[in-house]
Amino acid sequence: MKTLFFTCLLVVSTWATAQPFASADATAGKALVDKHCINCHTENFGGDGSGIYTREYRKVKTSKGLVAQIRNCNTMLGLKWFEDEELNVASYLNKTYYKFTE
Numbered sequence: 001m002k003t004l005f006f007t008c009l010l011v012v013s014t015w016a017t018a019q020p021f022a023s024a025d026a027t028a029g030k031a032l033v034d035k036h037c038i039n040c041h042t043e044n045f046g047g048d049g050s051g052i053y054t055r056e057y058r059k060v061k062t063s064k065g066l067v068a069q070i071r072n073c074n075t076m077l078g079l080k081w082f083e084d085e086e087l088n089v090a091s092y093l094n095k096t097y098y099k100f101t102e
């Protein structure tokens with residue numbers, strides 16, 4: 001009985017911390033966002049600019065949508081990020097703001 005309990009606990013806690021960009025580097029992503037993305041968001045949304053991710057009618061609704069949005073910005077701004085850099089940024093924004101679990 002005890003074993004079953006702990007097995008369940010393990011499954012639940014793994015599920016609770018599941019996140020879609022687990023193998024990406026969120027710290028590297030944060031550095032990229034701080035350097036390339038925040039200024040303009042701050043100008044448009046005030047504060048530290050994070051209101052753009054947490055506003056009620058935000059555009060990004062899924063983890064796939066998040067990557068698509070980052071890809072658009074990357075292209076639009078001509079940053080030439082590689083895919084792993086896009087995923088690092090996605091991981092950082094998801095961990096910090098969006099919190100999609102799949």
Ligand code: HEC
Nearest residue numbers: 036037040041044052053057058059060069070073074089
């Ligand atoms: C030149 C200004 C500017 C720059 C630079 C910029 N953004 Fe944005 N971003 C915006 C604006 C304006 C919006 C809101 C667009 C809308 O509401 O239609 C936005 C929206 C977003 C959203 C969607 C927020 C939501 O509603 O869920 C994400 C994610 C995002 N930006 C990521 C980035 C990333 C990553 C970068 C850096 C590569 C970046 N942006 C650089 C202006 C900018």
